[in-house]
Amino acid sequence: MSQTILYARVSTADQTIEHQRTQAEAAGFKVDEVVADHGVSGVSTKLSERPEGNRLYDKLRGGDTLVVRWVDRLGRNYQDVTDTIREFMRRGVVIRTVINNMTFDGSTTDPTQMAVRDALIGFMAATAQAQAEATKEAQKAGIEAAKSDPRRYRGKKPSYDRAGLELVRSMLAEGAGTTAVSNATGLSRQTVLRIKGDPIGAEEALERWEA
The missing domain is CATH 3.40.50.1390 (Resolvase, N-terminal catalytic domain)
Known part of the structure; x- marks a missing residue:
């Protein structure tokens, strides 16, 4: 059938x-x-x-x-x-x-x-x-234009605030697991892993949005 x-x-x-x-x-x-x-x-x-x-x-x-x-x-x-x-x-x-x-x-x-x-x-x-390539080029051009003005280029807004970031750092420093940190902060495991893997980048991303 x-x-x-x-x-x-x-x-x-x-x-x-x-x-x-x-x-x-x-x-x-x-x-x-x-x-x-x-x-x-x-x-x-x-x-x-x-x-x-x-x-x-x-x-x-x-x-x-x-x-x-x-x-x-x-x-x-x-x-x-x-x-x-x-x-x-x-x-x-x-x-x-x-x-x-x-x-x-x-x-x-x-x-x-x-x-x-x-x-x-x-x-x-x-x-x-052709449509995919045009979209990609437009996005690239937009990003490059925004990067020329640091005040405008901030990237994707972090899902955590200052208090959340500090709590993640504190718990990770104390040896807490990813799932435990995720449950305590309400952040996704992927976000916790990104902060854990690149704490400096996480800080910089937050600072761009706090500026």
Whole structure:
């Protein structure tokens, strides 16, 4: 029995799996299952290298439909995206996008239709990579501009305040474990580990926001 699987990739805090599913259902897709990766870059990490994305290669069978919001959910690297789509098409999987309602079907045998399909795949994959590169360059330019004025460049705001930082330091100095410090301060274990691993950097980050 064929199935329709929605693959969602969430790389930022303002994206949600539920939003991507709602969009797909609003566009008329009847989703049987959602497979999603959180906090994974589509530029540097291939679909096959992502924890959940890799599962698609085992789950999808001929006759199944893979739905994505757009091809950039599969990746933002031209070669990776085109290889991925063609691999699934060879397996008999139909790939469909919510945006623009595009369909990529490997069962097409008409040469003209195949040429148009392959051109569209290449164009969309190239667009995804170009958008990613443009965003990266814009972010880089913004950071460099901000760095030119130390008063403006502060980086991400620390999740701890002065009292919290001092408590972490004190507990670590007394030999408390990461979990105990996390529970006592309300900070995540990752934050405690970052402070422990780079106390000077933690102090500097806080000073930038106190200035």
